[in-house]
Amino acid sequence: MTIKKVCVIGSGTMGGGIAQVSAQAGYETTMVDIKQEFVDRGVKMIKASLAKFVEKEKIKQEEMNGTLARLRTSTDIRDAARDADYAIEAVFERAEVKLPIFAQLEESCPKETILASNTSGIPISLLASATRRPEKVIGTHFMNPVPLMKGVEIVKSLLTSEDTLKVSLGFVQSLGKETVVVKDSPGFVTNRIVTLVMNEAAKLLEEDLASIEDIDKIERLSHNWPMGPFELADLVGIDVVVDLLEGIYQQTGWERYKPAPLLKRMVEIGYTGRKAGKGFYQLFGQK
């Protein structure tokens, strides 16, 4: 199967990044969202990211121009997905938002189209149940920020076919990424680990054990992490972290994944991290 056209649904942090690397790798890419202002914001983010690569001489101006020429936007998923060879969903981490999209993709895409999800932990088999092609549904779990992060978890459900896996591995690797295949289970591998770290950090702060600067600093220095748990939560989005924890908790009942009350309060007051311009550092930082 040759992939030429890619459709990315959702133009937020992840959808924008995936559309960028897809167009950069030479695929005709259409990025979809529910409102024009959202796709415009996505394109603005992509332009800023590419301009930074040009400025740092990582890519040439012509590559930026070519990437943007291959990128289209739409607010009509049915129209955008009509001739897609590969579709990747990257909308909110809620099954009730993702399921209707898979049903729409089933109706709109050609029969051969692979339907991928960038979900961080919702079962791929559940998303596949909204389609009549569960063997063509797979998880492609890109990391944030997509243009910089090398690793992608490829999630194979019990029903994903070997052919879908093979094509997906080839496609994701053609974007310059490295892949690891994991089984379909709550939180997969990456989020089983990293959500616990951010949840525990929030509990440390609740207990007033140390300042957020010091918690981040000691983790950076002790484990050679590029950023500490609060810096990471602000980058990922605290609402996303809560959704992830709740998703794993609801599916497994494991108490350790119950979101720390502080994380939930942060979301309730709109301090969801970098994307909102306010997160842990604005509320608890010394500066």
Ligand SMILES: NC(=O)c1ccc[n+]([C@@H]2O[C@H](COP(=O)([O-])OP(=O)(O)OC[C@H]3O[C@@H](n4cnc5c(N)ncnc54)[C@H](O)[C@@H]3O)[C@@H](O)[C@H]2O)c1
């Ligand atoms: N943020 C991260 O660090 C990260 C990392 C890995 C995976 N993920 C996963 O990627 C997915 C997207 O996360 P994000 O951080 O980009 O979220 P986001 O909130 O930045 O963006 C989601 C986008 O989806 C759009 N959307 C919602 N409903 C839609 C619909 N019906 N049709 C089209 N667009 C719709 C929204 O308008 C929004 O622009 C989630 O499943 C999340 O768990 C996120």
